Amino acid sequence: MPGKLKAKILAGRHLPVMDRASDLTDAFVEVKFGNTTFKTDVFPKSLNPQWNSEWFKFEVDDEDLQDEPLQITVLDHDTYSANDAIGKVYIDIDPLLSTEAATVISGWFPIYDTIHGIRGEISVLVKVELFSDSNRFRQSSCGVKFFSVFCNTRDALHLSCPAPSIPRCYRLAAVHGFVEELVVNEDPEHQWIDRIRTPRASNEARQRLISLMSGELQRKIGLKVLEMGGNAVVGYLQCFDLEGESGLVVRAIGTACTLEKPGSLPPSAPSASPSMETKEPSYPVTVPSPGPSAPLKYQPFSSSSPKSCRHQSSCSDTDLSFVPKIGIGSSGSSGKEGCSFKMPQKQVTPSALEQREFPFFTFTRFPPGFLLHVGGVVSARSVKLLDRIYNPDEPETRDAWWEEIRQEIKSHAKALGCHAVVGYSESTSICDEVCILSAAGTAAVLDPTLMQEGCLDDGGEHRYCVFCHVPYDDFNSPFPAHLAQCCTCGRHKVPDVLFTTIELPREAKVSGKGCLIQARLCRLKKKAQGEASATAVSNLLPFMEYELHTQLMNKLKLRAMNALFGLRVQISLGENMVVGLASATGVYLNALPSPGGVQIAGKTPGDTAQEQHISNMQRKINDTIAGNKELYEINPLEVAEDVSGSPIPEPQRRPRLFRSVSESSTEVPELDLAYGRKDAFVLEIDDTDALEDMHSLLTDAPAPSGFYSCNTEVMPGIYSWTSAVQMFTSVRMFRLGNANLTNQGVNKAFNDLCEDLLKSLYFKVRSMVPCCLCHLNFSVAVPEEELVQVTVTAAAMTFDKDGSQEPNRTTPRGELGFKWILNTELMSLCPVSVSSLETGSPLLRDRSRSVRSTHSYSSNAVTVVKMTPLSFIPNTRIIKYLGIINMFFIRETSSLREEGGVSGFLHGFITEVFAMVRAHVAALGGNAVLSYQMKECVFMENPNKNQAQCLINVSGDAFLVYVRFECTHTHWPVRVSTGAVKYHCQDHCAQRVSRLH
C-alpha cells in the first residue's frame, strides 16, 4: 500500500437552484477515486451548503495515484426520483506526489457540467500520504513509479539553465535524451453504447478516459526517464489525436533530464528503514558513465564554488529569501563556456549522441554555448490511412509511423552535418481516414565537451556568432549552398539565411527588432475517399511546402531580415481543402550577411507595358524594404562588409529547409542577377498569379505604431518588459460561400482572416501600448467542409520604450547578465547594486509599498492567477514549482441559439476553461501558469439541430511567483527608467536589506 489519499469536502457556494418549488437545493457530494466512493450528508435547502465532511480516505496504489483523477460529483438529493447531478470536479493529484511540488490542494473549484457549464463552486481539501522508502524504490517497480511522477517538471529547463537560476528552482544537471510514448483506446463517442446513453454520460466518459490516458502516458514516460537515469521531463508535449472511428490516441514526447536544486548535494545513501512519510525529497544520483547510454552531462558552473553552497544551505527554506545562486560573475564559468569555440568548424559528434536512436531535444531554449552550430530546419511529413486499432495494448502501427518519420528527420539532420535535432515537435492533422503526420526541428551540433575541464577562453566576441556558422564546409555541403564569411568574426562560413524552430539563442546579436512573419496558404482539393484522398493530399503537400517557404522567404527579404526563429509550419487537412500556415519571428542576425533587396524579373523582356509595371513594382518593393528597415530599426554595423572580403558571386539558393516530400520541387530556376552591390533575391513574374502574390506581399499591413509581435517567447530587441501580462485566446471561424471557389479566392479569404484577426488583437490590447504580442501561436483547422477555424493564443506584454536599448554591449558578461535578469530574474547582479541602494529613488520605494498594499487588498478575495504562454513573467521571481496542469474539457449544448449562437457558446466555454485552470492553480497554492498552451480547441456545430460541441485541452506549469511590482491597471504601464535592470535589482535588494535588519 504505497499511498493514502485523503479528501475533505468543506462547503459549496453559488449553487444552482435545483428545486423550482423552493428555489433551493438539497446538495450532497460523492467523492470517488478508483472504485471507491464516499458520500457526504445531504445539506438541505441551501445554495451555499456547509458540509464540513470528515476526511475521506482512499488507500491506493501509486500507479492509480498517477493515472486516476479524484472525482467529485455534486448532486441534488431527491426523495422520490433519481438524484440530479449538478456537476463535477476532476482533481489531478499528480502534483501532490512530487516532493518538489504542492503539498496540499485546498481551495474553491468551479463545479462543471458538460451541458450547463460552471454551476457554482465547491471548497475541497486534498492531501496525500506516501509510504516512501527511497532504498526500496531504487529496485522495485513500485518505487520507480513514485519517482517517475517527478518527471512532470515539464518546463524546468528554463528554470534550470546553467546560469544563475531562480531561487528555489532547478538546475539542469544532465540531459539524457528523447522520450516518447503513445497510448491508444477506443473513443467513447464512437462506441456502440453511445447510441443509448445521454450526451452528458458520453462526454463524461470521454473526459475521464482522456484524463486516465494522459495519466498513464505520463507514468510510462516517467518510467522511461528513470531507466535513462533522469528525474524530469523537460519540454513535455502531449497531444490527442481524435481519429474518430479508428480510436483515440494520446501521445507525448519530451526530453529526459536530471534536474537538481542549485547547490543541493547528491543524496547520500538512502536511509535503510522504510517509513511512512508525507514527503521526502529524494534525488537519483546521475553517474556519468561512458558507453552508449551515457547522458549528455551538462554541469556548467562549478558546483565547487563554496559561495553557492553556503547560500543554498542558509536560504533554501525561506521562500522569499534572497538567494544569490551560483554567480554568473565567476570567471571560471566563462572559461568553461569558452571551450566550445575551440573547434567551431569541426564536427563534434560524440559517440554518446551519435549512437542514440533519436538525438532529439524538445526544448527551444538553451544554455549559452550549448548550441555549437545550427544547420537549419528539418521536417518530414507523411500521409497515412487510418484503420481501426484492434489491439489497444499494442499500438504498433502508430509507433511504427512515428518511428519512420523520426528516422527521416534524423537522416536530414545528418545530411546537414548535424548530429542532433533541437526544438523538435510532432503534430497530426486528421480528416476522415486520412492523417498527416508531421515532425519538424532544427538540425544542430551540440557541445558535449562543455563540462570538461581545462578549456580555454578564446575571447568573448565569438560567442555571438558561433551558432550561425555552418556545420559543414563549402565542399562537403549537402546541397548547393550560398555561404558567406561570418560578418561578426570573419573567420567562418555562415549561410545567407537561417531558418530555425528554436528561440533566438541568448548569445545571438541582432540588429533592431524582430517581427512576426507568416505564410498563409489555402489549396482546394477534390473530395475523395480513403486511398484516393490520401494520394491527392500527398500530391498536394510538396507544392504547399514549397509555396509556404517561398512566401516566408519573400516576406523575410521585404523586411530586410535574414533569419527566422520559432518556425512552425502547420498543414491542416479538410474535406475539400488543405490549409497551410507557417509562422516565425524574423530578425536581423548580425553574423549573417545583409540581405540584398528583392528584384523582380519579367519573363518576357521587351514587353513595354509589363516592364513599366515591373519597374513600378520594383520601386514599391524598394520603398517597402527601406521603410521596414526604419520600422524595425535595422542598422547593422557595416564592418561586415570589410570582414567578408570580396563578395563572391554565388548562385541563388534556398536556405536549408529539408522537406522529405518535396525535394524535387524545391528546385527553382536559378538566376544570377545582381542587385546593387549585394546579391539580390529575384522574384520572377511570369503570370498574373505571381503578380497577385506580389501584391499580397506588399499589402501585408505592419502592426500599428506602438505594437510589435512575435511567435517566440520574447521579441528580440526589446529588453525592458514590465510585469503587465495579458494572456488571451481568440478564435475565429469563417465559412466560404458556395460560389465557385478558386485557389486564389480561398487563399485571399484565409489571408484576410489572419490579417483581420491580428488587427483585432492589437485593438483589443491597445491600452497596453507600447506592447508586444509575444508567443503568438496560431493554429488552423478545417472542422467541416468550407469552414476554416483559426485559434490564437498569445501574451500581450508591455515594455518600456525608453529602456529598449540593450545596455552594455561592450562586455559579453554584462549582456549575458542582463538577459538573464529578463529571463530568469538573475540575482547575482544584486550585490553590485547594493552599494547604490542608498541612492535608490524614492519613487521606487513608493511603488513597492503601494504594491504591497494592493496585495493585501485583494488577499481576502479570489487569488489573482496570471497566465502566460511564456516560461517566465518579467519582474517576478519564481518561488515554487507546483506541478503540471493538463486539463481536458468537453462542453456541449442543445440550445445553441439561447446561449448566444456559436460565438456565445464558445466565448462562455473558453472563459470557463480559464476559470477552471486558475482555480486549480490557486488550490495548489500558486498564482501563475507558465508555458500555458491551448493545445486543442475542436469545435463542432449543427445549427439546424441547435447543437454544438467543443473539446478543449490546455496545459501549463503551475508556479508560485512573487511579483516585484505590479502594474495594477493596464491602462498605462508602469514607466521604468532606462536603467531598468538596476532598478529591479535595487528594489529587490531593498527588500533583502530590510529583512536582514
Place this chain on the structure above:
Amino acid sequence: MEIMSVELDVFVGNTTIMDEEVYQFWLDGYTVSDAVKVRMEGGVLEECEASAEVLQSDTMDQYRTFQMCERLLHTPAKLANQLLFQIPPHRQAMLIERYYAFDSAFVREVLGKKLSKGTKKDLDDVSLKTGITLKSCRRQFDNFKRVFKVVEELKGPLVENIQTHFLLSDKLARDYAAIVFFANNRFETGKRKLQYLSFQDFAFCAGQLISNWTVGAVDNMVEDMDVDLDKEFLQDLKDLKILITDKDLLDQHKSLVCTALRGKTKVYSEMEANFKNLSRGLINIAAKLTNTKDVRDLFIDLVEKFIEPCRSDRWTAADMKLFLIHYTNSAHILDTFKHQVTWDRYMGVIKSCILKMYHD
C-alpha cells in the same frame, strides 16, 4: 463578391478586458451597430489604425462579456468571489457603480410608483417620453426593484444595508435609499405641479424624512425601520392642530413672527396678510398624515398649500428661510403650546424640504 463570412469570432483574456465606453453603450441599451457608429465618430479608429470590422468585432465581443457578467451584477457581492472572470477590484467597483447608476429623467418617471409588473409594462411609454432606450429603462427599473426587494426585509439603517448588499458608493446608496423610501410610501411625484422638482430635490427630502420621521430615527434595530414612517409620531402630529384651532395661539404666533420679521423682508405685508392661511396649510398637512393617502400627497400639498402662495407673492428664498426659522422658533415661546418635541421633529423636516423645493 464576398466569398467568406465570419461565423464565429471570440476573444477571451485571462484578465477580462472591458472598455468603459462600450460598457456605457451597452448600459444605455445601444444596439451593437449603433455603438459601432458612435465609436467610429469618436475617432478611436484613427487612434489605433483599426477598421470598422475591427470595431464591430470588438463591440460584439464586449457586449457578450457584459451579458455574461450581468447575472453577477445582480448580486454584486458575488462579483468579488466568483471565479469565472478575473477582474481587478477597481474595475469591479466601476462595473457595479455604472450598472446601478440611473438616468435622472428616468427615475423622475417612476419615483414613488409601485415597483410592480404594471409599472414595468408602462416602461415603453417612459422610454418614448424620456428618449432613454427601453432596454436601459428595464435595467434601471429592475435595479430599483432588486434593491427594494433585498432591503425591504432587513434590519438596520437603509443606506448601510444598500451599501453592504450592493457595494455602491455612499452617494449612489443614498439615492437608492430615497428611491426605496419613495416606492414604499408611494409619494406622489408625478403631478404637473411637481414637475419642476428634480430627483435630487426629492432625494434630499427623502433623506430628511428617513432620518427624522421613520421608526429608525428613534429605534435603530427594528425591521423596516427606515422605510416606514413612525406611526406614533404621525399620531402625535394631530396635537399640533391647536396652533390653528386655538384663536389665541394663532394670533400670538402671528404677532411673534411679524415682530421678528418686521423690516427684515420686502414681502412683509404679504406675509402678514397670508400668515394664517400659510400656518393652516402647514398644520393641516401635519394633522392629516395619519391617512396613508395624505402621506402620498405630502409633496403636492406642500406645493399647493405653501410654496405656491409664497411664490405668487414673490418671496425670495431668503424670505422663505427667514420666515420658516421664525415661524418654527416662535412656537417655542407660546406658553400654552406643549408639543415642542413633536413640533420640532415636524418643522425641522418641513423647513428643510420646503427650502429645497422652493425654486423655479
